[in-house]
Amino acid sequence: MARLVDTFFRRRVLWVTGKGGTGKSTIAAALAILAAESGLRTLLIDVEARGDAARFLDTGPPRYQPKEALPNLHHLAIHPEEVLDEYLRVALRMPRVRRIGPIRRIFDFIATAAPGIKEVLIAGKIGFEERARNGQVRWDLIVVDAAPSGQVVSHLRGPRTIQEIVQVGMIRNQTAWVQEVIEDPARTGIVIVALPEEMPVSETAELVVALPEAVGTTALGIVANRVIESKQDDETLGALDRSAELLGPHGPIAVEAAKLWSELARAQQPDLERLRSLGPPVAPVPMVAAERHDLAFTKRIAELLGAAQA
């Protein structure tokens, strides 16, 4: 049996999304660790400057320039200001803009009002990293800690939106290749992170349905995070309950913990079944309690995610 993540790693760009609070950034960081460990030159991109995924790699404050976090693994965070600067330099062949301030304010302003501009700059930066430069491909795999599931469609659709609202102008022509990268199932894959709870599952279902129409592609996989596994049936729990006193001073609380654990596991079942019914393969990641969400924790999550079979 092959690892499910290895089927993900056949793509060139993985967009990792999910409802807020599902552990999307941790899973993105864990996927990047697994890819790097399997020998792929990997770039982890945070679409927001504050760099949530970076925190889980203990790499210090995220930067716009790729920074090595682990062997084979670089990380960068997208700063809208720097994307714009880079765009103007690369696309318009402008010398480094000395006074980016006024220009940034204008673009900021337009991006606030006109849909698609900010999104396309972000998607464009990701596509830019994917492209070969001077005949050399720099990264084997790019993992994107993308926008939450509520907004990710507008990011993925950024280029199409631009095509719809901009009739003329350079940006229109330049978005075509970004769209190509996003809509090519050989290159781009979308991974959705969910918890086995009602709302995250509903958002996942909505996204799975929306993707084919929005970007002409289906979700590559779903990561079911914080799954609670219990093998105990009622009879065993009953036997435990009756013998709590036999288990020493902590017997009663241990039995109570076992019962709560089993309840939580059962409560997750309908939601897990719903996730499995959506179509894309589901990788379960068991719940791990940790005092700190540091690199050691992310590596533990990576290990559990790597255990999911295709």
Add this chain to the structure above:
Amino acid sequence: MNLREALAGKEIIVVCGSGGVGKTSISAAIALEAAKERRAIVVTIDPAKRLASALGLDSGLGHKETVVELPDAAKGTLHAAMLDMKTAWDELIDKYSDSRHAAENIKANRIYRGISEQFVGSQGYMAMERLADLHERGDYDVIVIDTPPTRSALDFLEAPKRMTDFIGGSLLRWMAKPYSAAGKIGMRAFNFTASPFLRIADRVLGSQLLEDLSSLVLDFQNMYDDFKGRAEQVLGLLSSPDTGFVVVTTLEGPPFREAEFFVDRLVDGNLPLAGLVANKVIPPRFAEDGGVPVDRADELGSQMGLDPGRARDALEEARHALDTLSLLARRDVERLAELNRRSRAPVAKVPLFTQDVHDLEGLKRLARYVLEEPSEESSREAESAASAPPSGKRG
């Protein structure tokens, strides 16, 4: 002091917190409790299906205010409403536009059509707009607003000002000038020589996008005074002593840090923080350094009437469950203490339930935890009641 006392007499209750912490259920629970005595309404963005059906709204929770059937002899009433962005924007344009023609003009603008979904802070702005509207009408004694899930849960506070700045900004007037001077029809201005920056914008984005944008901006500018007045009104409402903010959080790392940030921000902004709700708390009794004697599985198994393999499995799972829950319970104890250090506002503790709220009973139970401090013993009873499976759902 508990949250019930802190919220007594409040006319507006703003419930904020990161996404996924249970804000919507808690808003509904607070409104349900208020409806015992007063006319209450809860305004929410995107309720879970089970919660909507708990409010009896499965078929028709929409933009309109809908009455919720209350079973007992409540003296007050409860309404619920959702915020539908498209409807909200259209209504707003209709309301503030000078004429029907102007309104239609805006609605036909290519950029406007995308704006309702995209505009930064759009949901936050609309939530505040709705709040001001409901308050002005005076049909309700208590308005509970469930704030939209944004990256930063306090974005909605900035929303009215950001909208006003956007419409009235000098940058925008400056940008719109070359186009408006040339008139909206046909004649587009080529005199971009005045600004090298606009020349770049024009080259990249194309004149047509800039034209669409400047025409939208001109239409919006006629409504500037309305927007500005509204923003001031909302800020006044939010800082009034009749308003109370409730910050909801779980004790997981990211939402917890976000909650600490909200609390500081509210205190700094002199906004009336009424209290905090810590949701999904692992009861402190699990915070025990417990050993489970897995090595005695054979012997214990025979006493329990289980074969050795099953006994070992069961004991191992019990050990894992206790290890995990005790780690989380200890973390929760620490973080609750941090919250108490940070603010003098009451902190309500809602224990982890194994089932989502799916009926009014569930909401009432939730309200008890949010508003009062039930004793450990009654908590246990409620927990076991809460973990009883809804009929026919589980096996």
